[in-house]
Amino acid sequence: MIKVNTSPLSGMRDFLPNQALQRKEIISKIESIYQLHGFVPIETPSIERYGILTSKYGSDQSLIYNIANADPQGLRYDLTVPLARVMSEYQNELPKFFKRYQIQPVWRADRPQKGRCREFYQCDIDFVGTTSNNADISILECISDVLSSFNLKNYTIRVNDRRIWSLMISAFNIRQSWYMCDYGGSYADQEKETILYFDKNSALEDDDINSNYYPYDKQSIINTKNFIKKSFEENDFNAALDYLASKATNKNHIDGINSLRYILSVFEGINPNIKMDLSLARGLDYYTGTIFEIAVDGMNISIGGGGRYDNLVKSIDPKLDKPGVGCSIGLDRLMLALEDQGLLPKIENQIDMMVIALDQDYIEYSMHVAKQFRRIGYKTEIYPEIVKMKKSMQYASEMKTRYVCIIGENEISENKITIKNMETSVQNEWDFNDLIMMSNRTDLE
Amino acid sequence: MIKVNTSPLSGMRDFLPNQALQRKEIISKIESIYQLHGFVPIETPSIERYGILTSKYGSDQSLIYNIANADPQGLRYDLTVPLARVMSEYQNELPKFFKRYQIQPVWRADRPQKGRCREFYQCDIDFVGTTSNNADISILECISDVLSSFNLKNYTIRVNDRRIWSLMISAFNIRQSWYMCDYGGSYADQEKETILYFDKNSALEDDDINSNYYPYDKQSIINTKNFIKKSFEENDFNAALDYLASKATNKNHIDGINSLRYILSVFEGINPNIKMDLSLARGLDYYTGTIFEIAVDGMNISIGGGGRYDNLVKSIDPKLDKPGVGCSIGLDRLMLALEDQGLLPKIENQIDMMVIALDQDYIEYSMHVAKQFRRIGYKTEIYPEIVKMKKSMQYASEMKTRYVCIIGENEISENKITIKNMETSVQNEWDFNDLIMMSNRTDLE
Numbered sequence: 093m094i095k096v097n098t099s100p101l102s103g104m105r106d107f108l109p110n111q112a113l114q115r116k117e118i119i120s121k122i123e124s125i126y127q128l129h130g131f132v133p134i135e136t137p138s139i140e141r142y143g144i145l146t147s148k149y150g151s152d153q154s155l156i157y158n159i160a161n162a163d164p165q166g167l168r169y170d171l172t173v174p175l176a177r178v179m180s181e182y183q184n185e186l187p188k189f190f191k192r193y194q195i196q197p198v199w200r201a202d203r204p205q206k207g208r209c210r211e212f213y214q215c216d217i218d219f220v221g222t223t224s225n226n227a228d229i230s231i232l233e234c235i236s237d238v239l240s241s242f243n244l245k246n247y248t249i250r251v252n253d254r255r256i257w258s259l260m261i262s263a264f265n266i267r268q269s270w271y272m273c274d275y276g277g278s279y280a281d282q283e284k285e286t287i288l289y290f291d292k293n294s295a296l297e298d299d300d301i302n303s304n305y306y307p308y309d310k311q312s313i314i315n316t317k318n319f320i321k322k323s324f325e326e327n328d329f330n331a332a333l334d335y336l337a338s339k340a341t342n343k344n345h346i347d348g349i350n351s352l353r354y355i356l357s358v359f360e361g362i363n364p365n366i367k368m369d370l371s372l373a374r375g376l377d378y379y380t381g382t383i384f385e386i387a388v389d390g391m392n393i394s395i396g397g398g399g400r401y402d403n404l405v406k407s408i409d410p411k412l413d414k415p416g417v418g419c420s421i422g423l424d425r426l427m428l429a430l431e432d433q434g435l436l437p438k439i440e441n442q443i444d445m446m447v448i449a450l451d452q453d454y455i456e457y458s459m460h461v462a463k464q465f466r467r468i469g470y471k472t473e474i475y476p477e478i479v480k481m482k483k484s485m486q487y488a489s490e491m492k493t494r495y496v497c498i499i500g501e502n503e504i505s506e507n508k509i510t511i512k513n514m515e516t517s518v519q520n521e522w523d524f525n526d527l528i529m530m531s532n533r534t535d536l537e
Numbered sequence: 538m539i540k541v542n543t544s545p546l547s548g549m550r551d552f553l554p555n556q557a558l559q560r561k562e563i564i565s566k567i568e569s570i571y572q573l574h575g576f577v578p579i580e581t582p583s584i585e586r587y588g589i590l591t592s593k594y595g596s597d598q599s600l601i602y603n604i605a606n607a608d609p610q611g612l613r614y615d616l617t618v619p620l621a622r623v624m625s626e627y628q629n630e631l632p633k634f635f636k637r638y639q640i641q642p643v644w645r646a647d648r649p650q651k652g653r654c655r656e657f658y659q660c661d662i663d664f665v666g667t668t669s670n671n672a673d674i675s676i677l678e679c680i681s682d683v684l685s686s687f688n689l690k691n692y693t694i695r696v697n698d699r700r701i702w703s704l705m706i707s708a709f710n711i712r713q714s715w716y717m718c719d720y721g722g723s724y725a726d727q728e729k730e731t732i733l734y735f736d737k738n739s740a741l742e743d744d745d746i747n748s749n750y751y752p753y754d755k756q757s758i759i760n761t762k763n764f765i766k767k768s769f770e771e772n773d774f775n776a777a778l779d780y781l782a783s784k785a786t787n788k789n790h791i792d793g794i795n796s797l798r799y800i801l802s803v804f805e806g807i808n809p810n811i812k813m814d815l816s817l818a819r820g821l822d823y824y825t826g827t828i829f830e831i832a833v834d835g836m837n838i839s840i841g842g843g844g845r846y847d848n849l850v851k852s853i854d855p856k857l858d859k860p861g862v863g864c865s866i867g868l869d870r871l872m873l874a875l876e877d878q879g880l881l882p883k884i885e886n887q888i889d890m891m892v893i894a895l896d897q898d899y900i901e902y903s904m905h906v907a908k909q910f911r912r913i914g915y916k917t918e919i920y921p922e923i924v925k926m927k928k929s930m931q932y933a934s935e936m937k938t939r940y941v942c943i944i945g946e947n948e949i950s951e952n953k954i955t956i957k958n959m960e961t962s963v964q965n966e967w968d969f970n971d972l973i974m975m976s977n978r979t980d981l982e
């Protein structure tokens with residue numbers, strides 16, 4: 093018989109106690125802030141019908157973990173698609189405005205790299221049931237409070253609007269250059285291609301532009317890049333949006349301008365971390381309005397992001413009009429950022445009390461004693477074997493146990509216990525009945 | 538475009554907010570008791586190599602959810618196998634005695650029925666690193682504390698020992714009848730078959746025995762059944778074990794007797810819920826000593842169980858000797874039992890404060906106000922749309938919001954807020970600066 097491979101699968105991780113406790117603490121903090129903002133939890137199955145998983149436009153099907161046994165099924169790759177399914181399935185049970193949070197793992201058959209695992213936790217909030225931008229603001233405010241609660245520094249919530257991309261493409265005449273070539277595809281596809289081009293090539297120098305990608309007119313692209321750059325440097329969203337407003341040609345453009353201007357004006361002066369960034373592009377297939385992303389200085393991946401998806405629920409249930417806006421924080425990426433800034437909570441996985449019985453016959457008495465310690469809130473265990481005291485004391489010391497309680501012949505015959513503070517080595521005798529009466533855990537010495 | 542099927546897959550469940558909160562509360566209570574007993578958490582990936590999943594003898598491979606994309610992989614079907622893998626992989630990092638808990642979902646491609654889902658949470662504790670029965674006692678004590686913490690009544694932790702089954706088969710000469718027929722299989726297989734026979738047919742009348750199953754001698758079986766029944770009725774484990782001890786023919790038998798006697802004697806008089814039940818059989822392929830199961834009166838399925846598996850880690854890492862004992866509580870089954878006894882925690886998913894702005898221009902002020910309420914611990918949300926007050930108040934009332942805070946023209950001009958208690962309808966004006974200074978959440982009226 094040979095030893096099997098016991099490492100976790102590539103892109104998946106084991107969390108030993110200190111890490112597991114750290115993750116629990118961070119999740120618990122996120123959860124408490126989500127709740128404070130009026131979000132309530134749901135949980136959904138890990139496995140979904142394939143038809144549900146692929147209902148979100150633009151989901152990359154190659155990333156889905158498929159289940160082999162049954163009807164086409166796969167592991168969920170995000171928490172937004174299950175939310176859309178839940179919105180449809182329980183539409184008569186859910187309130188008009190559904191503010192839900194969901195913190196569960198998702199799976200993607202992706203190439204693993206730093207900050208990108210195949211199994212990872214997302215911490216989502218969504219506000220469904222209104223097109224009001226006040227919902228977008230609620231999401232941004234809540235996410236901002238989560239980041240503040242960890243004292244995270246040097247981060248920006250970059251905000252843009254999907255509709256402003258359409259406006260910029262029109263304003264800088266990039267459309268014209270499409271028509272000049274035989275590019276093909278629908279207008280929406282072409283628009284998406286253009287945005288992706290900007291997103292991917294935002295760092296290119298002007299001289300490298302033309303040779304790099306064919307169908308765009310070089311000067312249009314340079315003009316757009318320069319405008320975005322200038323709007324960023326001037327840090328005056330009103331000026332940039334005024335200019336774009338003057339170029340708007342349809343209601344969609346105007347709505348995008350008004351929406352982004354309103355959101356930024358509410359946070360202006362209150363929250364300097366929330367900033368317009370017209371270069372931001374994400375979720376082009378399903379976001380319809382506001383888009384945003386959390387960037388941390390020195391990290392080349394975002395720790396979360398989201399946007400408004402007024403048609404997502406419709407993609408699952410065409411008759412159900414449930415506009416919404418949401419944000420997802422990646423737990424691992426948030427933890428990477430906290431680690432970089434030295435902000436991860438220190439975990440002291442410490443046993444308060446180890447009860448050591450010097451004879452097998454004293455185990456029953458030890459159990460009574462341990463029960464009392466637990467009653468006053470001490471994490472208490474009984475050393476499981478009967479060994480020389482030196483050995484068990486050494487183990488208690490290695491485990492950084494705070495106190496040790498020794499149960500020997502004297503203790504049993506006199507109904508006493510002996511407690512040793514492992515840090516100070518101070519040792520005290522207690523009457524067992526006094527221990528029963530005691531309830532203040534700071535009183536032990 | 539047609540509506541896709543939005544129900545969760547068969548055997549899987551969505552948990553809407555009240556249920557999700559209820560589950561979280563129960564998990565949190567179990568977790569706190571596990572920690573109080575010195576257990577520490579680990580988390581492992583949902584997906585494991587197929588070779589790991591099938592390393593536990595007797596695992597039913599047809600129950601494993603297979604992943605289609607990659608090397609043979611599947612979803613974990615329990616939390617014991619991942620623990621064995623972790624024990625091997627991190628053997629140099631883990632303490633001599635590893636007391637771990639793990640509360641995560643598992644998946645089984647089983648036929649769904651009440652209390653048996655395809656995705657469900659297990660709440661496991663295991664004590665690895667010693668053969669001492671004091672570890673078995675620690676597990677039983679901890680599980681017992683968990684059940685008490687929920688005030689669960691009318692339950693029994695039925696305890697037996699795998700080795701006593703071997704002894705009973707030998708004592709009542711059931712072996713003889715094997716040799717009388719051409720049954721085949723190894724001795725261990727035959728023994729297992731016999732135990733399974735008892736387990737499945739424990740309710741059969743004597744007259745129905747012979748015709749029902751071939752290779753056993755009718756009288757041996759009746760004698761065994763009668764002995765088990767008598768031991769149960771007399772409720773005197775010492776007498777029953779004394780009789781069996783007189784029939785012991787090898788060290789394994791003696792060890793089984795001593796172990797079970799010791800465990801029962803420690804709990805005798807202290808914990809009437811822990812009882813010997815010689816009819817109990819479970820995990821015949823991997824349990825080596827103590828076995829136990831939590832039965833609740835009126836439920837035909839156990840809510841948890843476990844045992845000692847001194848060779849489990851060896852099945853993954855032949856050179857690693859890590860004996861252990863553990864217990865798994867099924868979260869759903871525990872919840873079924875609590876529901877039956879009316880003990881499920883009542884969840885009041887209540888918003889403390891809904892801030893209602895009467896004009897879009899008041900949203901910013903409303904955000905300042907909401908921030909103060911959150912600072913004093915109130916779950917606070919801002920009504921997202923600007924509508925007639927009657928409409929927003931009605932929504933707040935439907936949502937059972939405790940207080941509503943109205944922000945209108947007067948409030949803005951005088952830097953005030955108006956708070957209405959939705960239960961008493963009492964309405965009070967506050968100075969916004971007083972709210973900022975206030976910190977006691979019970980002082981609001």
